[in-house]
Amino acid sequence: MISILYDLTRAERQTLISDCAAAAETTAIALARFDERLNRAEPVLAEGVRQRSHAFEAQALIGLAGSLCPLEDLVLHDAGMDVRSPTHEIVRAAAMLDERRRLARREPAEILSPSALRHRLGLAEPQEPEPAGPQSRTSIPASWDRAAPDDDAEDDEEYLDVEVDDDRGNQAFAEMDALLARTRQKLDAWNDLASEGGRQSLTLRDPGYDGAGRFTRWLAVLEEGRGFPTTLAAALALDAWLVLEPSERAGELGFALAATLLRQRGLAQAHLPTLGLGLRRRRFRWSPHLPRPARVSGLLGALAEAAAFAQADCDRLSLARDLMLRKCQGRRGNSKLAELVDLFVASPLVTVQLSAARLQVTPQAVEAMLRELGTSLPRELTGRKRYRAWGIV
Numbered sequence: 001m002i003s004i005l006y007d008l009t010r011a012e013r014q015t016l017i018s019d020c021a022a023a024a025e026t027t028a029i030a031l032a033r034f035d036e037r038l039n040r041a042e043p044v045l046a047e048g049v050r051q052r053s054h055a056f057e058a059q060a061l062i063g064l065a066g067s068l069c070p071l072e073d074l075v076l077h078d079a080g081m082d083v084r085s086p087t088h089e090i091v092r093a094a095a096m097l098d099e100r101r102r103l104a105r106r107e108p109a110e111i112l113s114p115s116a117l118r119h120r121l122g123l124a125e126p127q128e129p130e131p132a133g134p135q136s137r138t139s140i141p142a143s144w145d146r147a148a149p150d151d152d153a154e155d156d157e158e159y160l161d162v163e164v165d166d167d168r169g170n171q172a173f174a175e176m177d178a179l180l181a182r183t184r185q186k187l188d189a190w191n192d193l194a195s196e197g198g199r200q201s202l203t204l205r206d207p208g209y210d211g212a213g214r215f216t217r218w219l220a221v222l223e224e225g226r227g228f229p230t231t232l233a234a235a236l237a238l239d240a241w242l243v244l245e246p247s248e249r250a251g252e253l254g255f256a257l258a259a260t261l262l263r264q265r266g267l268a269q270a271h272l273p274t275l276g277l278g279l280r281r282r283r284f285r286w287s288p289h290l291p292r293p294a295r296v297s298g299l300l301g302a303l304a305e306a307a308a309f310a311q312a313d314c315d316r317l318s319l320a321r322d323l324m325l326r327k328c329q330g331r332r333g334n335s336k337l338a339e340l341v342d343l344f345v346a347s348p349l350v351t352v353q354l355s356a357a358r359l360q361v362t363p364q365a366v367e368a369m370l371r372e373l374g375t376s377l378p379r380e381l382t383g384r385k386r387y388r389a390w391g392i393v
Contacts, residue, residue, distance in 0.1 A: 006217060006240050008224055012292070016236075017228065019293045023300040024232040030307035031231065031267050037314065038270040045321065046270065048345040048392075049314050050104070053274050055348055055393070056313075058096040060280035061252045062089050069093045071393050072381045075349045081389055083382050096252055103256050104272045108264035112257065114219060121247045123212050215246040222261075230265040234258045235299035238275060243288055252276070271310070275299070278306030320392050321345045323376045336361055337369050344378055349391040 008016075038046045055074060062069035067089040074093050077086050086094075103111055110116060118125060221240040225233035241254030255276045262268040279286065279302035286295055324341040331337055336359045343358055344350050355366040370377060370390075378390045 006221055006243055008221070013224075013227075016293055016296060017232070020232055020235075020297050020300060021229070023297050023304075024229045024235075027231040027300045027304045027307070028229065028267060030304045031262065031273060034307045034310050034314075035268050035270045037311070041314070041318075044342045044346045045314070045318060048317055048347070049310065050271050051346070051348055052313060052317070052393070053271065053277075053310060054097055054100045054104070056277050056309075057100060057255070057274040058093040060274065060277040061096055061255060062093045063280050064276060065252075067092075072391075075391055075393055076381060076389065079349045079351070079389065081349075081351070081382065081387065083384070099253070100256055100272060103260055108260045111260050112222075112264060117219075117257075118215070120253070121211065121215060121250060123215055126212070209248060211246060211248065214244045218244050218246050230262060230267045231300060231303055232296070233265070234261045234275075235296045235303065237261055238299055239286075239292070239295050242286060273303065274306045274310065275302055277309060278302035278304070281305050281309060317345060317392060320378070324373060327373055327376055336365070337372060340366070340369050341373075344390070344392060347391075348393060349381065349389050350378075351387075351389045 038049065041049075055071060055078075059069045059071050059074060069089045069092075073082070073084070073086070073090055074097070076082055077090050077094050078097060115125065218237075218240050221244075222237050225236050228236060235258070238254055238258035241257065242251075245251060247253060256272070258275055259268070259273040262273055279299070282298070282302055282305050284298040284301060286298060288295075290298075321341060321344075324344065325338065328335065328338045328341065339359055340350075340355055343355060347354075352363050352366045352370075355361075355369075356363045359366070378392045381389050381391050381393070
């Protein structure tokens with residue numbers, strides 16, 4: 001049974017549409033303008049903007065969780081050129097970066113299909129319940145306080161009784177030992193220790209979480225949003241994801257799914273919007289305690305902020321490309337310097353080895369072209385004299 005409900009009555013639907021209609025229209029116009037700009041831009045510039053937006057979004061999602069993820073460290077870790085040991089936040093951001101790239105390459109209808117989403121979240125397809133065996137996982141009670149004691153637990157209790165009898169003067173250690181025994185007993189109830197596969201895939205998930213039920217309710221909200229404007233439906237889907245939390249370990253996936261919904265309905269076909277980045281840059285902070293119209297309106301504002309930031313970043317990348325292309329004027333026809341400039345624009349990080357492989361020249365030729373760029377050369381990210389990397393971040 002889902003402890004958190006997300007029901008929309010007819011009156012609430014009308015109120016939501018009337019309160020957020022203006023914000024939804026403004027956001028749709030901003031997203032459509034940026035998408036059209038990417039469609040008309042040169043392919044190398046459009047690809048560079050998309051790749052940078054993935055990194056910006058991964059960094060923003062880590063920031064929304066209250067952690068720190070420097071963009072330079074993320075780009076270097078993604079390229080396998082870490083200058084220091086990667087932190088847990090960097091690893092999480094790299095996983096989000098890979099997730100967005102996979103979603104951007106796939107068709108939206110394939111991503112948002114219920115079977116694909118269940119497979120991504122690790123949920124089984126709905127089927128009739130099977131009879132529980134003597135050692136089946138379904139026979140284990142789900143409640144925290146109803147775990148049946150086993151032989152090991154009884155041995156632990158007998159051992160604890162002996163320890164308490166021998167050392168009655170130190171009740172604190174006795175209580176700690178009793179707590180550890182109860183914790184082990186409850187963890188055993190959560191995991192399947194009767195099979196080799198169960199012992200290899202131990203988990204700390206709450207058995208009463210009901211992820212399948214929460215996911216089913218989120219699919220219902222997604223279906224209810226079909227009659228809404230596109231941006232309003234995406235904001236409602238993200239709000240429902242944040243409230244229901246269909247996944248215990250993939251909470252940030254809701255931002256990418258809401259962006260994919262915009263692509264599916266034709267509003268952002270040239271890029272995957274960065275909702276997390278817009279929410280990170282705004283003063284608004286989403287909270288389940290806020291009224292639903294206020295939450296949805298704040299998410300719509302985050303979408304508009306993301307589109308505005310994407311326009312500004314496209315301007316910045318275009319300006320950097322124009323400055324570097326000035327160094328290419330008057331060059332010979334077989335010069336590779338213009339191709340190196342396009343490589344800087346299309347990729348968040350460029351190394352000598354990568355440039356030599358892409359341009360089919362020697363590393364010494366790449367070093368010479370980097371010196372020719374002079375002051376227009378992008379910033380060096382590693383701070384080293386060897387195995388260096390440059391990027392427009």
